Amino acid sequence: AQSVAQPEDQVNVAEGNPLTVKCTYSVSGNPYLFWYVQYPNRGLQFLLKYITGDNLVKGSYGFEAEFNKSQTSFHLKKPSALVSDSASYFCAVKEGSSNTGKLIFGQGTTLQVKP
């Protein structure tokens, strides 16, 4: 079965420290991978995507993600966390065989950045 896993429900980091939010996937074919962020009481916002090419993808607000095919992972990273990065983060992957482009979402990870 095709799936996305975010193994951590919550990640806590201190402001200024690097952060990582983990995501692993299982799909057939080449994966199309996404990260979205959800601030409190808001809809999801697109951060970045990987379709093909360079394994390190840069996105909005200083975030980046590293695609690792052998480990089937797409971890979200930021070199220096800000308090304003506190939000929920969702990894998503296009269902490999889907010609409708259907996305499978992970369950989300809440990031808390403390001053």
Next chain:
Amino acid sequence: EAQVTQNPRYLITVTGKKLTVTCSQNMNHEYMSWYRQDPGLGLRQIYYSMNVEVTDKGDVPEGYKVSRKEKRNFPLILESPSPNQTSLYFCASSLLPSGYNEQFFGPGTRLTVL
């Protein structure tokens, strides 16, 4: 401003009372979806539409209906709501199918069915 709007933002209703949640986008997107978000489950797709008059079921379509009579609007209809439909609902739109490019999400509708 490019946006997806949903109404109402909050709704408390009773079992069996039909309701409609509206969704509208101003970006001329062909692809629209409805999701529900439940704790620990992430987002699950209810229905999607690839264009006017073209809709199809997502992962959790039971108890829901949709229509796409105009490109900009994609209402979600609950003919006979039940308590297990209490959830946070999001409408989203994109230029291409959601798995190929960025989706734009509405602000969400928090529905409580008593």
